[in-house]
Amino acid sequence: MRSTVPSEHADGFAAAWPGIDAVPGWLTRDQARLLWDTVAAVSPGPARVLEVGSHRGRSTCVLAAARPDVAVTAVDPFVRTRRYAGPQVRELLEANLSVLGLADRVSVVATTSAQARHGWDAPLDVLHVDGKHDYWTVSDDLHWAEHVVPGGTVVVHDSFSSVGVTLALLRHVLPGDHLAYRGRTGSMARFVVTRPTRADRWAMLRELPWWLRNVVVKVLLRARLHGVAAWLGHEGPDDPY
Template identity: 50%
Template sequence: MSERSTTGFESAWDLASTIPGWLTEDQARLLFDSAQDLPDAPVLLEIGSHQGKSTIVLATAAHARGGRVVAIDPFVEGRLFGGASTRSKFERNVETAGLAGTIELVADYSTRARPAWDRPIDYLYIDGKHDYWTLSDDLKWAAHLPEGAPILVHDCYSSVGVTLGVLAHVLPSRNISYERRAGSLALFRVGRPSARDRARIVREVPWWLRNVAVKVLLRLRLRAVAARVFGHEGPYDPF
C-alpha cells in the first residue's frame, strides 16, 4: 500500500473511531483497502450508514479517486436506530469530515430503492437489516457491479439471518466468490468461484456457530460463561 493511502486511512480512522458504531479498525482498513484498486471516479454503495462511521472511511477512499459514496439508510425511528436524530448525527459527522460533497444520501430502505436503481456501481458494502430476507435482497445489488468488484458484508458469520442468506445465495452462486474476512466483515468479489472458494465459506460455519452460542449466552446474562468457554470478553455481541 502506498504511503498516501496509508495516511488517508489513518486520517479517516482518527475521526471514524470517535463515532458510535460496530466497526473495528481492522474492518475499517479492509473497507478502505478493498477500494484502492477501483477505477477512477468510482461509485461506492453502502447499505446501512447509521451515524457515518463506515461512510467516512469509504468516502475518504472514494474522494482520493475522484469518486463518491451512495449511502442508503432509512433512519428508522426506535431505540436501536434513532431515527431523525441519527440522521442529524450522520450529516454532522460527514460535514465535520469535510466529505459531504462526496456522499449522496438516499434516505430509504435498500429493498425499496433497488428496483428502480439504474446506475452502475463499483463497490458494494452491505450492513443493513440483518434478517435473511433483507440480506437476500441486498445481494441483488451485485447485478450493477462489474467483474472483480468487491462485495463486503458486515456481520457475516455472526448474524443468523445474514449467514443463512450467504449460505443460501452465495455458496451456490456462479458469480460471487469468497476471498477473506476481518472479524465478521467478509470480502467477496464478483467472479466465478472455484471449489476452493466455496470450501472457504463452509469452513467459516464453525466460527459462525461459536458466535451464535456467544449471543445466546449474552442474552441469558451468562457473560462469564461466554468468556470462559469461548474467550469472548465484553458485553457486546461478536462483530
C-alpha cells in the same frame, strides 16, 4: 480492480482514523481498514461505492475518506425503532460527514434498499451491505451485487455472526455463480464478483464453526453468562462482530 493499494491512499488511513473512530458504531479498526483498502484499490478514476445501512456514518466516513475521487451512495431508511432514533439519525450522519469534510463525497438516500434499487442502472465498484440483519432483508440487499462490475468487491458486515445474514449468504451466495468468497476480517466478509471455484465455496463453509461459536456466545451474553463467553474467547459485553 487492482489488487494493490496506491500509497497515497493507504498512508492516509492512520491520520483519518482518530476522527472516524469518534463516530459511534459497530465497526472495528481492522474492518475499517478493509473498507478503506478496498475503495483505495479501485482502478484510477472515480470510485463508485454504495452502502446499504449507514446509521450515524462510521463506515460511511471510512468509505468516503479513502480517496478524494470517491462517490458514495448511502442508502438507509432511517426508521424509528426501539433501538434507533429514526430521522434524527440522518442528521447525525450528515453532521459527522460535515465535521470530517466528507459531505460532498456522499449522497444520502433516505429510503429502503429495495426502493433505492428500483430503476437503478449505474455500475458500482464497491458494495457494502450492513442493513437490517434478518434473512429476507439481506437476501434482497444482495441483489445490489448485480450492479457491481466484474472484479469489483462486495463486503458484508456481520457475516458468520448474525443468523439472518449468514443464512442469506449460505442460501444465495454459496451455491451461486456470481460472488467468490475472499475471507473475512472479524465478521466482515469480502467477496469478489467472479465465478467462484470449489475452493472458494469450501473456504466459505469452513467459517461455519466460527459462526456456531458466535451464536453460542450471543446466547450466553443474553443469559448474562459473560464468564462462559470469555472462556470461548469472547471479550467484552457486546456481540461478536
